[in-house]
Amino acid sequence: MYGLIGRMTARTGQRDALTAILMERVALGMPGCLSYVVAHDPADADAIRVTEVWISEAAHRDALTDEAVKAVLRQGLPLIAxxxxxxxxxxxxGLGIG
Structure with missing residues (x-):
């Protein structure tokens, strides 16, 4: 398996909008993704943490080439500080990933 844990900071006041965009990615479906969790950081009103588990690094890489996923990511970029x-x-x- 291949995992990623990331942290981003939204532009001031844009965390909810950015969260909604990140959750759109989930709605698109992500073949090979076993877990994709978007979480707010309670210590920082603008911070978001994303935890991902994929069946392989190749599956993650392939997901990033999907045009629908790229469109969602482009939509979110202007909201990231x-x-x-x-x-x-x-x-x-672990629970849910085997």
Whole structure:
């Protein structure tokens, strides 16, 4: 499995709008994605954390080439103030991922 944990900061007052856009990505369906969790950081009114688990790094890479997913990501970019480097993980199991 392939995992990512990322943190981004929305432009002031735009966290809810950015969250809605990130959740649109889920509605599109993401083949190979076992878990995609969008969470608000309670310590920062503009911060969002995204945790993803994929069957493989290739499945994640393939999802980023999907035109519908690219359109959602382009829509969200203007609302992002900062985007930290994602931490890559190797999930070994857990609730909902086997």
């Amino acid at each position: 900062t985007f930290e480097d994602a931490t890559v993980t190797t999930p070994v199991g």
